[in-house]
Amino acid sequence: MESKMNPQDAQVALAAVEQSRSDIADRLVTPWWYHPILGLLVxxxxxxxxxxARLAVVWGxxxxxxxxxxLLATAYRRLTGVWADGMSGGPRARRSVTVAGIVGVAIMGGGAITGLGLELWWPSTVAGAVIAVLTVVWGRHFDEVLRSELRESA
Incomplete structure (x- = not known):
């Protein structure tokens, strides 16, 4: 059986979807403390x-x-009522997550390999500090890209 939709009903439905995406973009405002805490963790x-460090320290x-x-994700969900992972956005948001992951792995891997290979503690510490700062900067940029993409497609 073929369903026939009234063009006005389709326009109303599309307008509702657009408004919903715009509303979600407005709710995805990350608290100021989120990215610094995430940066410290990463x-x-x-x-x-x-x-x-000893294996017990690494596992800790x-x-x-x-x-x-x-805890950070739970707090974010409670504050905003929604959760958007890095791959739930549009192409720019997904590309941003992918590039950030590659850069992060390269920096961390370089610090770890250098530190362990030369038996030095400081290369991984420097890499960790760089990653912490990049997480804050990239995280705020990613939020803007994600909200922009949600609004553009709305």
Whole structure:
């Protein structure tokens, strides 16, 4: 059976979808403290993982990272009522997440390999600090890109 939709009904439905996307973009305002905490978690994990620390310390850092990210995501959901992961946006948002991941892995990997290869603690610490700062800067940029894409497609 073929359904026949009235063109006016289709326009009303599309307008509702556009308004919904715009409303979600307005709600996706990240609190000022979110990215600095995320930066500390990511940078701290990288600094410890490549520092040559005892295995128990590395596992403790991994556990702290996991719990911290969970608490951060939970707090964000409570504040905004929504959650948007890095791949739920448009092409620019997905590209931003991909590039940030590649850059992050390269910096952390370089710090860890250099530190462990030369038996130095500071390369991974420097890499962790760089990643912490980049997480704050990139995170704020990503938020703007994601909200912009939601509004543009609305």
């Amino acid at each position: 940078g701290g994990l990288g600094a410890v993982a490549g520092s040559g 850092a991994i556990a702290a990272f996991g719990v911290g990210v969970y």
